[in-house]
Amino acid sequence: MFFRRALERRSTDYTEYSLNDPALLDFLGISPSEVNVYGKNALKEATVYACIKILAESLSKLPLKTYREDENGVNKAVKHYLYKLLKLRPNPYMSASDFAKCNETQRNIYGNAYVNIETDEKGRIVGLWPIDAGKVRIWIDDIGLFSSKNHIWYEVDVGTERRKLMPNEILHFKSGVTLDGIVGVPPLDYLRATVENAAAAGRFINNFYKQGLQVKGIVQYVGDLNPEAQKKFREKFEEMSSGLKNSHRIALMPIGYEFKPISLTMSDAQFLENTELTIRQIATAFGIKMHQLNDLSRATHTNVAEQQRQFYVDTLLPILTMYEQEMTYKLFLDSELDAGYYVKFNVDSILRADIKTRYEAYAIGIQNGFLEPDEARAKEDLPPRPGGNQLIVNGNYIPLTMVGQQYMKGGGDSGQPSTEGNERNSGAASEN
Numbered sequence: 001m002f003f004r005r006a007l008e009r010r011s012t013d014y015t016e017y018s019l020n021d022p023a024l025l026d027f028l029g030i031s032p033s034e035v036n037v038y039g040k041n042a043l044k045e046a047t048v049y050a051c052i053k054i055l056a057e058s059l060s061k062l063p064l065k066t067y068r069e070d071e072n073g074v075n076k077a078v079k080h081y082l083y084k085l086l087k088l089r090p091n092p093y094m095s096a097s098d099f100a101k102c103n104e105t106q107r108n109i110y111g112n113a114y115v116n117i118e119t120d121e122k123g124r125i126v127g128l129w130p131i132d133a134g135k136v137r138i139w140i141d142d143i144g145l146f147s148s149k150n151h152i153w154y155e156v157d158v159g160t161e162r163r164k165l166m167p168n169e170i171l172h173f174k175s176g177v178t179l180d181g182i183v184g185v186p187p188l189d190y191l192r193a194t195v196e197n198a199a200a201a202g203r204f205i206n207n208f209y210k211q212g213l214q215v216k217g218i219v220q221y222v223g224d225l226n227p228e229a230q231k232k233f234r235e236k237f238e239e240m241s242s243g244l245k246n247s248h249r250i251a252l253m254p255i256g257y258e259f260k261p262i263s264l265t266m267s268d269a270q271f272l273e274n275t276e277l278t279i280r281q282i283a284t285a286f287g288i289k290m291h292q293l294n295d296l297s298r299a300t301h302t303n304v305a306e307q308q309r310q311f312y313v314d315t316l317l318p319i320l321t322m323y324e325q326e327m328t329y330k331l332f333l334d335s336e337l338d339a340g341y342y343v344k345f346n347v348d349s350i351l352r353a354d355i356k357t358r359y360e361a362y363a364i365g366i367q368n369g370f371l372e373p374d375e376a377r378a379k380e381d382l383p384p385r386p387g388g389n390q391l392i393v394n395g396n397y398i399p400l401t402m403v404g405q406q407y408m409k410g411g412g413d414s415g416q417p418s419t420e421g422n423e424r425n426s427g428a429a430s431e432n
Contacts, residue, residue, distance in 0.1 A: 116169065289310070
């Protein structure tokens with residue numbers, strides 16, 4: 001008992017199975033219910049697949065860049081060796097886009113995504129390798145049972161052996177919900193009933209069409225049939241009337257038989273209403289807006305633009321912040337962190353407005369002196385121009401402390417209104 005309290009495993013074990021373990025069911029591809037939504041099988045449900053795809057692709061299209069902040073401001077650290085690694089190719093086999101998709105997909109399915117940090121003999125990072133989340137366990141030594149500075153480590157099953165990785169050797173990206181701050185909660189574990197409803201609805205529609213839209217019913221026979229005759233007639237009748245090839249064909253009934261349909265229409269079962277509710281529940285859990293799922297029933301041009309902004313603020317921003325903080329802390333040395341290095345996603349592709357709105361915003365920034373012309377051109381992927389690296393401001397602007405001084409005699413020292421300008425103007429008028 002002492003050992004179990006001191007050393008606790010916080011992640012799902014995918015190698016030691018029990019008869020009722022969801023991991024075993026996922027491994028075998030079976031489910032105790034009629035639909036299987038365990039693990040990767042949840043992607044077979046259209047709404048789950050669409051939500052995870054939207055999140056993965058939204059993340060993959062954002063460039064990840066390195067920056068440095070010092071007393072002179074914030075600048076891109078393009079000469080840092082991690083700049084190319086994060087922006088283009090984290091490892092020889094994956095582009096930065098594929099790398100982001102892989103991590104975000106695993107994070108949403110399993111609640112956790114893991115990346116092994118590969119370094120060379122000099123300690124420089126040379127590759128980032130995603131790990132199958134199902135092969136990682138997290139061990140926690142709460143009371144220091146083992147004499148080690150690290151009370152948390154990761155155990156990775158690589159097939160022939162199990163390797164131990166320290167926290168500084170692995171990037172750990174968690175889901176939006178965590179109960180202990182160490183392990184993310186798999187969202188599909190808590191959405192299983194809702195996802196099963198959606199999968200069951202899809203299976204119902206699939207079977208409905210496969211059966212040629214045939215309704216269920218009872219065949220009534222005046223008389224008595226032995227079990228063998230009942231079985232033979234049922235098989236013959238279903239073969240004659242079921243399936244797409246028999247749809248809309250006339251089924252012949254022998255003399256003495258009568259077919260009475262048992263029909264519960266989709267309207268009676270509120271099928272469409274329940275299906276729409278299920279879709280909205282899944283989309284809400286993943287933070288996806290309905291217009292992103294091509295549901296434009298309540299969409300207008302104005303509220304779609306606002307919903308897109310809300311998608312960034314409410315859904316993507318917490319996810320991006322989690323990625324940025326984890327990578328900044330573990331990819332840079334302490335000396336680099338002290339020097340102000342950090343990583344950040346460029347979200348311009350999400351917040352990018354139409355060309356008219358963008359140009360109006362650039363004009364406001366340039367005319368008010370906080371945006372250089374070349375900075376605006378760079379946002380439109382245009383090259384710099386001579387003189388474009390200077391701040392421009394309207395010369396008529398004056399500090400608030402000087403307001404009204406132009407009307408005071410002697411520049412405001414005497415406190416009397418100045419008539420110098422008026423005299424000069426009247427003199428000029430008389431000369432003309």
